[in-house]
Amino acid sequence: MTRSWLIAIVAPVALAALSQGTLSACRPAAAPSEAAASGEGPALLASVPSSLGQQACTPTGPELCFNATDDNCNGIIDEGCGLRTGLVQFAVAWDEARADVDLRVVDPSGELVEVGRPARSGLVKERDCPGRNNECRGQNLENVYLSDGDPLRGEYRVRIRLESLGGENPPVHVAFGARVGPKTYSQTVSLDAPEAEQEFAFKL
Numbered sequence: 001m002t003r004s005w006l007i008a009i010v011a012p013v014a015l016a017a018l019s020q021g022t023l024s025a026c027r028p029a030a031a032p033s034e035a036a037a038s039g040e041g042p043a044l045l046a047s048v049p050s051s052l053g054q055q056a057c058t059p060t061g062p063e064l065c066f067n068a069t070d071d072n073c074n075g076i077i078d079e080g081c082g083l084r085t086g087l088v089q090f091a092v093a094w095d096e097a098r099a100d101v102d103l104r105v106v107d108p109s110g111e112l113v114e115v116g117r118p119a120r121s122g123l124v125k126e127r128d129c130p131g132r133n134n135e136c137r138g139q140n141l142e143n144v145y146l147s148d149g150d151p152l153r154g155e156y157r158v159r160i161r162l163e164s165l166g167g168e169n170p171p172v173h174v175a176f177g178a179r180v181g182p183k184t185y186s187q188t189v190s191l192d193a194p195e196a197e198q199e200f201a202f203k204l
Contacts, residue, residue: 066141068093068177070184077177077184078141084126086146088204089179090158097138098166100130101174101191105144108154108204113144121152130166151204160189161197178202 061072065081068091077083077091092103105113107121115128126143129136162172171190178185180202189198 068175088146091143093141096168100163103142104159106157156202158200162191
């Protein structure tokens, strides 16, 4: 028996000095009804604000690595790049090597997902860039994903925060990608100064 989930995306709220980008949604290669018919896991029905633009995608296009974006619109962020993914995934990437950007995800139970400690909801955070000893080596990307099982119902709060510039010139442009069921969403967030942040809320 196939389960159906209802997903609503709450409009992003600016929490500090920043310039908002455009949030766009990509169609995956298969529609939710097609995925359900093929038996490929649960069908997730998306309900999004009418202000979000739906863009047509070419699933045969190339997928670029470490940009937190579903370039070929097949419903997976940075596949083939060594990143883990799941039915719920949030990722950020930025080019400024010394800037410290933090991806903070709070699951519906109110638990903050941290590196090195899986949340009770099944969410896992990979990488904390740039890292104390430059572990990310200038390839700055942080990734939170559902490791296994069904997603926890409720509200997922995602906050993107600039902790420090590290000597880089502002603004820091951060690519934000989200996978919620069969669709992926992306936005470029510009953070102008330390402690600038932006928050998104996803309801499942």
